[in-house]
Amino acid sequence: MEKSDIINVSKNRGEKGNYVKPILKGLQFTMGNFFKKPVTIQYPDQKTVRSQRWRGLHKLNVDEKGELKCVACGLCAAVCPSQAITILAREDEGGTRHPEKFEVNELRCIFCGFCQDACPKSAISLTKIYEYVNYNREDFVFDISILKTTGEKWNS
Amino acid sequence: MSESKTVTLNMGPHHPATHGVLRVVLELDGETIVNATPVIGYLHRGIEKICESRTYQQILPLTDRLDYSAASANNLGYCVAVEKLLGIEVPKRAQYLRVIMAEFARIMGHHLWLGTHALDIGAMTVIFYAFRDREMIMAMNEEIAGYRLTPSFIRIGGVAYEATDDFIAKVRKFVAWFPKALEGYHQLLTDNKIWTTRTMNIGKISAEEAINHGLTGPSLRGSGVAYDVRKAFPYSSYGDFDFKIPIGENGDVYDRYLVRMEEFKQSIAIIAQAIENLPSGPVMTDNPLVASPSQPEVQTDISALIRRFMVNAKGTPVPSGELYSAVEGAKGELGFYLVGDGSEQPYRLKIRSSCFYLASALPRLLVGHMVADAIAIIGSLDVVLGEIDR
Amino acid sequence: MTDLLIIPIIKMLVIFGVCLFFVAYTTWIERKALGHFQLRYGPMRVGYHGLLQPLADAVKNFFKEEVVPDNADRAVFLMAPVISISFAVMLLAVIPFGPAMTIFGKRIDLYLANPSIGILFILGLATIGSYGTILGGWSSGNKYGYMGGLRASAMIISYELSLAFAVLSIIMVTGSFSLVDMVAAQQHFWDWNIFREPVAFLVFMISGIAELNRTPFDMPEAESELCCGYNIEYSSMKFSLFFLAEYTHLFVFASLVTTLFLGGWHGPVLPGLVWFFVKTFAVIFVCIWIRATIPRLRYDKVMKLEWKFLLPVALANVIATGVVVALLG
Numbered sequence: 001m002e003k004s005d006i007i008n009v010s011k012n013r014g015e016k017g018n019y020v021k022p023i024l025k026g027l028q029f030t031m032g033n034f035f036k037k038p039v040t041i042q043y044p045d046q047k048t049v050r051s052q053r054w055r056g057l058h059k060l061n062v063d064e065k066g067e068l069k070c071v072a073c074g075l076c077a078a079v080c081p082s083q084a085i086t087i088l089a090r091e092d093e094g095g096t097r098h099p100e101k102f103e104v105n106e107l108r109c110i111f112c113g114f115c116q117d118a119c120p121k122s123a124i125s126l127t128k129i130y131e132y133v134n135y136n137r138e139d140f141v142f143d144i145s146i147l148k149t150t151g152e153k154w155n156s
Numbered sequence: 157m158s159e160s161k162t163v164t165l166n167m168g169p170h171h172p173a174t175h176g177v178l179r180v181v182l183e184l185d186g187e188t189i190v191n192a193t194p195v196i197g198y199l200h201r202g203i204e205k206i207c208e209s210r211t212y213q214q215i216l217p218l219t220d221r222l223d224y225s226a227a228s229a230n231n232l233g234y235c236v237a238v239e240k241l242l243g244i245e246v247p248k249r250a251q252y253l254r255v256i257m258a259e260f261a262r263i264m265g266h267h268l269w270l271g272t273h274a275l276d277i278g279a280m281t282v283i284f285y286a287f288r289d290r291e292m293i294m295a296m297n298e299e300i301a302g303y304r305l306t307p308s309f310i311r312i313g314g315v316a317y318e319a320t321d322d323f324i325a326k327v328r329k330f331v332a333w334f335p336k337a338l339e340g341y342h343q344l345l346t347d348n349k350i351w352t353t354r355t356m357n358i359g360k361i362s363a364e365e366a367i368n369h370g371l372t373g374p375s376l377r378g379s380g381v382a383y384d385v386r387k388a389f390p391y392s393s394y395g396d397f398d399f400k401i402p403i404g405e406n407g408d409v410y411d412r413y414l415v416r417m418e419e420f421k422q423s424i425a426i427i428a429q430a431i432e433n434l435p436s437g438p439v440m441t442d443n444p445l446v447a448s449p450s451q452p453e454v455q456t457d458i459s460a461l462i463r464r465f466m467v468n469a470k471g472t473p474v475p476s477g478e479l480y481s482a483v484e485g486a487k488g489e490l491g492f493y494l495v496g497d498g499s500e501q502p503y504r505l506k507i508r509s510s511c512f513y514l515a516s517a518l519p520r521l522l523v524g525h526m527v528a529d530a531i532a533i534i535g536s537l538d539v540v541l542g543e544i545d546r
Numbered sequence: 547m548t549d550l551l552i553i554p555i556i557k558m559l560v561i562f563g564v565c566l567f568f569v570a571y572t573t574w575i576e577r578k579a580l581g582h583f584q585l586r587y588g589p590m591r592v593g594y595h596g597l598l599q600p601l602a603d604a605v606k607n608f609f610k611e612e613v614v615p616d617n618a619d620r621a622v623f624l625m626a627p628v629i630s631i632s633f634a635v636m637l638l639a640v641i642p643f644g645p646a647m648t649i650f651g652k653r654i655d656l657y658l659a660n661p662s663i664g665i666l667f668i669l670g671l672a673t674i675g676s677y678g679t680i681l682g683g684w685s686s687g688n689k690y691g692y693m694g695g696l697r698a699s700a701m702i703i704s705y706e707l708s709l710a711f712a713v714l715s716i717i718m719v720t721g722s723f724s725l726v727d728m729v730a731a732q733q734h735f736w737d738w739n740i741f742r743e744p745v746a747f748l749v750f751m752i753s754g755i756a757e758l759n760r761t762p763f764d765m766p767e768a769e770s771e772l773c774c775g776y777n778i779e780y781s782s783m784k785f786s787l788f789f790l791a792e793y794t795h796l797f798v799f800a801s802l803v804t805t806l807f808l809g810g811w812h813g814p815v816l817p818g819l820v821w822f823f824v825k826t827f828a829v830i831f832v833c834i835w836i837r838a839t840i841p842r843l844r845y846d847k848v849m850k851l852e853w854k855f856l857l858p859v860a861l862a863n864v865i866a867t868g869v870v871v872a873l874l875g
Contacts, residue, residue: 009414022347053302078469081214112217118468278842284584
């Protein structure tokens with residue numbers, strides 16, 4: 001490596017030996033911050049705004065007719081690194097595929113967003129919901145009925 | 157009963173200053189340490205083993221969880237390794253975005269280090285100033301990737317999404333603001349005599365010994381060895397940027413502190429250059445084995461649809477072969493030793509975690525010091541247990 | 547009868563109540579001020595800006611489980627916090643809070659007792675009170691607690707010296723051991739001992755903060771080294787008592803600084819009582835400010851600072867004061 005690429009940071013360190021001045025400088029600095037407005041927010045009352053790309057709880061999208069867009073191809077289940085998605089497919093008389101069972105285990109999920117990126121039908125997407133609580137772990141295994149309306153429970 | 161002159165003190169795994177779940181068994185004579193044994197494994201999740209049963213794409217979010225304080229740097233290390241084995245080239249714009257994310261990760265990691273290190277030594281205010289600035293980076297992570305701590309933004313073949321205008325504006329704002337904040341950290345600590353007496357000549361390690369212990373990163377540079385993977389083996393366009401490698405002379409806690417404080421500055425300089433010279437173009441390679449086709453393409457083109465299924469469900473077949481590829485993570489050289497067997501899953505993925513080497517140097521560094529110094533030394537090495545235990 | 551029994555009892559209750567109220571709010575001020583130094587709000591939830599937080603803390607601690615470790619020396623373990631708090635509260639007895647008042651035609655002095663050796667009383671009891679810390683750390687059967695106790699005893703032996711010498715120079719200036727006399731001697735602003743004895747003031751501040759086990763000298767309870775040190779095994783009300791004792795000591799220390807150096811209750815316009823508390827809380831605020839800024843010294847450096855710097859300085863100051871007093875008077 002060339003000499004010009006290197007900085008020696010400990011060159012003048014022997015000269016640092018004053019107790020009083022740096023401490024006074026530090027005291028001045030903290031006092032300066034004392035009168036600034038705190039940067040924290042009062043969380044449950046105030047909330048920060050989530051970005052458009054936020055990866056929160058899952059949601060199954062529906063088309064104009066109110067039917068699930070999902071065709072149960074199983075791509076999201078296959079791409080999921082933590083194997084949180086379970087799908088069972090069913091074919092109706094017309095030969096169209098629908099999900100018989102679509103379960104997302106939100107406790108296994110690591111919110112990488114791969115399912116959303118993989119889905120060819122834009123049927124599964126991640127909402128902006130990041131605060132969710134339940135009394136039982138089982139309640140976090142979301143089935144179709146919950147996934148269709150994700151967020152109604154926690155947004156209300 | 158045999159008479160023992162020393163006291164055994166269990167420091168950790170739930171001690172406030174052992175940064176997670178590091179456990180160090182100290183043998184004390186009074187307050188002086190005569191023997192120290194680090195015990196690890198409390199955060200073992202078997203990531204390397206899990207990797208063997210996941211496709212290359214699926215491994216990516218797992219790498220976020222190695223050094224979770226600087227997640228993007230791990231993503232970059234893994235992606236560079238896989239891309240080397242695949243032999244694909246990443247678009248320039250994606251490379252620059254990767255550099256920005258990795259340098260932000262370094263700053264985030266150093267923020268966590270600075271805050272906890274100062275808190276361990278008793279300066280309790282620094283951590284809040286550091287986290288104020290860390291929060292800004294988190295907000296940028298959220299803006300571009302959708303997640304704050306583990307963005308998983310860097311993907312094999314490029315990056316996940318295009319940068320938004322908002323992101324670029326935020327980066328510019330941060331680059332302008334951060335030197336001022338850095339000045340504040342310096343004002344609280346650098347010249348403070350209490351800080352220097354607590355850190356100078358503590359935990360000294362010579363250059364030769366540091367190399368023998370396998371130390372890398374700021375801890376090695378503090379001993380005066382100018383080794384940085386970014387300069388030594390440039391990857392992801394690091395050769396394009398003008399930055400300097402800070403080194404120390406004495407290899408003590410204070411020098412490691414100074415090195416990291418300088419790295420803040422250098423990282424922000426790299427980010428400033430990258431954001432100003434951000435090239436235009438795609439952010440993902442067009443290699444059909446790697447790139448998942450875009451949504452409009454999938455809707456119209458059946459071959460694109462099939463390709464999406466292949467890439468996402470089956471994965472990318474990686475040629476057989478093995479390689480070791482390293483990047484400069486926030487804590488040191490983060491290496492991925494990858495063995496491919498022609499399938500979509502790695503045969504073996506060994507992670508060379510810099511923190512493991514740092515922790516294994518602890519017995520050498522701690523002996524002869526006092527308990528209070530042990531805290532300073534552990535803090536100055538900046539070990540993250542997620543990376544040690546994997 | 548009234549003068550001998552009833553008034554002292556009422557005074558006792560009032561002083562005890564008011565001071566404990568202020569002590570409880572010292573914790574609130576500490577948390578609030580630290581918060582603002584660190585760009586956050588501090589307590590905000592209980593009451594307006596967390597004003598009822600001390601109350602909530604007390605209730606919480608009261609209902610927590612009492613844990614006595616198997617290894618602990620049970621009797622000593624239970625006694626230690628009691629020693630700590632009782633001697634801390636006793637200190638309040640001799641502090642003069644304000645000038646004499648007339649209520650219902652009776653002259654009431656705003657202190658419980660004015661022994662002729664007031665300052666020695668405080669130095670003595672404060673030292674005994676620190677036995678609580680030492681015994682608590684030693685008896686809890688925990689190595690961290692044990693080390694905290696050891697450090698506490700070393701600190702107290704050392705810093706008591708410079709503290710006493712700093713006080714000695716004030717005694718020489720005033721010519722009395724009584725705290726009331728000391729306040730009386732600082733009637734005018736330019737008479738304040740901080741101007742007459744600046745060196746003693748600095749020594750007193752530094753050794754006082756060390757005696758209080760506060761950052762940068764919080765050796766016995768260094769959070770990040772000994773995970774709270776001597777009170778590591780204490781829970782519930784026993785912990786509360788330690789906590790309360792610590793803040794009572796802080797309050798007493800601040801009022802001592804006020805009394806000895808800052809002219810006690812003297813001040814223009816406002817009544818004496820108000821001036822006393824304003825000054826006291828200003829001193830407490832400075833302690834918090836220091837805590838928010840400065841890193842912790844290492845244990846051996848703390849000892850070095852005392853024996854190689856503070857004690858010689860305090861001694862020299864005593865000699866210099868003696869010479870000046872002898873020459874002038």
